[in-house]
Amino acid sequence: DGGITQSPKYLFRKEGQNVTLSCEQNLNHDAMYWYRQDPGQGLRLIYYSQIVNDFQKGDIAEGYSVSREKKESFPLTVTSAQKNPTAFYLCASQTAANTGELFFGEGSRLTVL
Amino acid sequence: GENVEQHPSTLSVQEGDSAVIKCTYSDSASNYFPWYKQELGKRPQLIIDIRSNVGEKKDQRIAVTLNKTAKHFSLHITETQPEDSAVYFCAAVYSGGGADGLTFGKGTHLIIQP
Numbered sequence: 001d002g003g004i005t006q007s008p009k010y011l012f013r014k015e016g017q018n019v020t021l022s023c024e025q026n027l028n029h030d031a032m033y034w035y036r037q038d039p040g041q042g043l044r045l046i047y048y049s050q051i052v053n054d055f056q057k058g059d060i061a062e063g064y065s066v067s068r069e070k071k072e073s074f075p076l077t078v079t080s081a082q083k084n085p086t087a088f089y090l091c092a093s094q095t096a097a098n099t100g101e102l103f104f105g106e107g108s109r110l111t112v113l
Numbered sequence: 114g115e116n117v118e119q120h121p122s123t124l125s126v127q128e129g130d131s132a133v134i135k136c137t138y139s140d141s142a143s144n145y146f147p148w149y150k151q152e153l154g155k156r157p158q159l160i161i162d163i164r165s166n167v168g169e170k171k172d173q174r175i176a177v178t179l180n181k182t183a184k185h186f187s188l189h190i191t192e193t194q195p196e197d198s199a200v201y202f203c204a205a206v207y208s209g210g211g212a213d214g215l216t217f218g219k220g221t222h223l224i225i226q227p
Contacts, residue, residue, distance in 0.1 A: 040122070042219035043157070043202060090156065098206050098214035101147065104156040 003027070006091050006105035013085075013112050021076045021108045023091035031097040032074040036060060037088040037107075046089075049074055050097040078110060086112050115140040117205050119218025127226050132193055134221045136203035137185040143205040146179060146186045151220075152199045160201075161188070190223075198225045 004025040013019045023032065034046040045058030049068040063082025068074050074093075078085045091105040116139040126132045136146075147162035163170045163177045163186065170177050174193075179186040190197055203218040 040219065042119075043217045045215075098145075098208045098210055100145075101159045101162070102149070102157075102215075104158070106156050 004091060004093050004103050004105045006089075006108050008108060009106065011108060011110045013110065015112055016080045018080060019078050019085075019110060021078070021089055021091075021110070023074045023076065023105055025072055025074075025093040025103070027093055027095075027103060028071070029093035029095055029103070030071070031094040031099075032068070033092040033094070033102070034058075034064070034066065034074070034076045035090045035092065037090055043090065046076065048097070085110055115143060115205055115207065115210075115216040117203060117216045117218045119203050119221055121221060122219065123222045123224070125224040125226055126193055128193055128195065130193055132190045132197070132223055134188045134201055134203070134223070135185060136187070136205075136218050137183075138205040138216075139184065140205065140207060141181075141184065142207045142209070144208060145206040146177070147204050147206070148177060148188050149202045149204070149217075150199045151202065157202060193223075193225050195225050195227065197223060199223060 007022045030051050033048045035043040044060050046064050047066040049055040052071045055066050055068050065077045089108045092102045094102050119136045144165040148160050149157040150160045151157040161172050161175050161177050163179050174191045176189040200220045200222050202220050206215045
């Protein structure tokens with residue numbers, strides 16, 4: 001069953017801890033994205049990757065890091081440098097960058113206590 | 114870079130009435146305009162899209178119109194039903210762009226009143 005999977009769905013962490021959110025797709029898509037969603041703010045781009053071993057900063061990359069070592073995987077690390085990390089995080093993939101439909105994962109809700 | 118404005122932020126309509134959500138964009142190079150629907154607690158999903166060489170597209174109760182000269186596009190939902198309640202996002206895409214090639218509006222929370 002093809003799709004895009006995020007884990008964990010819910011995550012609680014203490015301030016100052018780094019956390020890594022997983023995103024895996026088996027759609028054979030080249031492009032992958034990470035968005036942050038806050039109430040009333042829409043979808044804000046954190047990082048995106050057009051192809052394996054390459055990624056670019058989005059509008060709000062500060063305090064986040066990514067890697068793209070495999071085509072199907074694009075994990076996001078929320079570091080302690082991110083000042084307000086509590087949010088809903090969405091991963092998405094696309095056949096190629098800026099081409100056609102974006103397929104989203106179900107999201108990961110991070111709460112920093 | 115591209116700037117997408119979406120209005121209104123909240124829209125409440127009676128069941129059976131029509132709903133219209135409007136978006137404007139700034140970059141004339143944008144050539145693809147998708148609309149995504151996000152139900153409460155779920156992932157956004159594409160519901161309809163339009164390319165810059167087309168003025169209107171319909172899919173059952175949903176239609177999208179595009180005015181390239183004025184740089185605005187709209188989502189029209191007719192005969193609204195309770196399952197239409199959701200947040201709707203418009204987007205403007207420039208296929209030759211990089212990180213800023215896809216820009217979302219801030220979303221419209223559509224509420225269908227019984």
